[in-house]
Amino acid sequence: MSAKKKSVLFICLGNICRSPMAEAVFLNLLKEQGLTDKWHVDSAALGTWHIGISPDSRTISTLQKHGITTYKHVARVLCDDDYTKFDVIFGMDDNNMSELDEQKPQTYTARLERLGDHDPEGDTIIRDPYFDARGDMSGFEKVYAQCWHVDSAALGTLHIGISPDSRTISTRQKHGITTYKHVARVLCDDDYTKFDVIFGMDDNNMSELDDRKPQTCTARLERLGDHDPEGDTIIRDPYFDARGDLSGFEKVYAQCIAL
Numbered sequence: 287m288s289a290k291k292k293s294v295l296f297i298c299l300g301n302i303c304r305s306p307m308a309e310a311v312f313l314n315l316l317k318e319q320g321l322t323d324k325w326h327v328d329s330a331a332l333g334t335w336h337i338g339i340s341p342d343s344r345t346i347s348t349l350q351k352h353g354i355t356t357y358k359h360v361a362r363v364l365c366d367d368d369y370t371k372f373d374v375i376f377g378m379d380d381n382n383m384s385e386l387d388e389q390k391p392q393t394y395t396a397r398l399e400r401l402g403d404h405d406p407e408g409d410t411i412i413r414d415p416y417f418d419a420r421g422d423m424s425g426f427e428k429v430y431a432q433c434w435h436v437d438s439a440a441l442g443t444l445h446i447g448i449s450p451d452s453r454t455i456s457t458r459q460k461h462g463i464t465t466y467k468h469v470a471r472v473l474c475d476d477d478y479t480k481f482d483v484i485f486g487m488d489d490n491n492m493s494e495l496d497d498r499k500p501q502t503c504t505a506r507l508e509r510l511g512d513h514d515p516e517g518d519t520i521i522r523d524p525y526f527d528a529r530g531d532l533s534g535f536e537k538v539y540a541q542c543i544a545l
Contacts, residue, residue, distance in 0.1 A: 291323075291324055291325055291326045292324060292325050292326070292373055292444060292448075293325065293326040293327070293371065293372045293373045293374075294312065294325070294326075294327055294328075294372060294373060294374045294375075294376065294440075294444065295327075295328050295329065295330060295364075295368055295371075295372040295374070295375045295376070295396075296308040296309045296312070296327075296328075296329040296330075296375075296376050296378075296401065297329065297330050297331065297332060297364055297375060297376065297377055297378070297382060297386065298329075298331065298332070298377070298378045298382060298412075298414065299331065299332055299333050299381075299382070299414060299416075300331050300333055300335050300336045300361065300416065301329055301330055301331030301336060301337075301341075301359075301361035301362065301363075302331075302336045302339065302340075302341045302342045302345065302361050302416070303341070303342050303344075303345050303414060303415060303416050303426070303429065304378045304412055304414060304415075304429055304433075305329035305330065305331070305378065306329050306341040306345055306357075306359045306361075307341075307345050307348070307349065307426075307429050307430060307433050308329065308376065308378075308401060308412075308433045308436075308437060309327055309328065309329040309357075309359065310349050310354050310357040310359075311349075311354070311430070311433040311434050311437045312327055312433075312437045312440075312441070313327055313357065314353075314354050314357075315437055315438060315441055316441075318528070319451075319525070320452075326372075328372075329359065330361075330362050330363060330364040330365075330368060331361055331362065331363050331364065332363070332364055332382065332385050332386075332389075333363070334363050336361045337361050337362060337363055338360060338361065338362075339360065339361055340358070340359065340360060340361075341359055341361070342416065344415070344423060344426045345426060347423075347426075348423065348426040348427060348429075348430050349430070352430060364386075364389065366389075366391045366393075368396070369390050369391055369393070369394035369395065369396050370393060370394060370395050370396065371396075372396045373396060373397065373444070374396060374397045374398075374399055374444065375396045375397070375398050375399070376399055376400070376401040376440070377398070377399070377400055377401065378400075378401060378402070378411075378412040378414070379400070379402075379411045379412060379413070379414070380400070380411070382400075383398065383400050386398050399440075401433075401436050401437075401440065402432065402436055404436045404437075404439040404440040404443065405432065405435055405436045405439065406435060406439055406490060407435065409432060409435075412429055412432050412433070412436075413425065413428070413429070415428070415429055442525070443472070445470045448469065448470055449467070449468065449469060449470075450468055450470070451525065453524075453532055453535045454535060456532070456535075457532060457535040457536060457538075457539050458539070461539060473495075473498065475500045475502075477505070478499050478500055478502065478503040478504065478505050479502055479503065479504050479505065480505075481505050482505060482506065483505060483506045483507075483508055484505045484506070484507050484508070485508055485509070485510040486507070486508070486509055486510065487509075487510060487511070487520075487521040487523070488509070488511075488520045488521060488522070488523070489509070489520070491509075492507065492509050495507050510542075510545060511541065511545070513545045514541060514544055514545055515544065516544065518541060518544075521538055521541050521542075522534065522537070522538075524537070524538060
């Protein structure tokens, strides 16, 4: 029996600018990682103005400029079934989130999240560029840049409950580690007292570890690379490396062995 697909729905006011941009970027990230068949991804509107039409031409031209040339979508409105059909529903701004919360049925099971909350730069609001001056594409470019950053980060948190990346597995197996098994989980407050040391991989990890730590924290928080005898202190995330390029995973393995 095949595993149940993970699912995510992006919503905005009209489903022709921000949410289709976010959907297209997310689909492209999945394609690059060979994960398309493991996900169900869609976008929808809170309002009915644009139902049945394609995304704004400025959305399409921005996507095409960045190499996403095959995306197609027809705007639709959010419905009650979406609240149980999807694991997560992402809104673009505070108004979206308020309306998502107001419309949710009692039977809802989806997590309702503001997409920008996953932005590593803290730019939490994805502004609607629909009414920008004619010919001004800067707003659409900003939406694209935000979607790329936040979709990348959100995809990381949505891996909870699944096994390690196939490239991690193949790299370990290549080096004789064949029996290791793991299911991704999220850090919790208890970890800060349960473990003697918590290692992060880079400066962003360390900053977030410090931000999240409870007052009861007893664990030492250390950057793993600080123990590297060669002084290579940052263990770079290879997740978004080009498909088929395992050099980043090999580098992580080499760094971990050296430590």
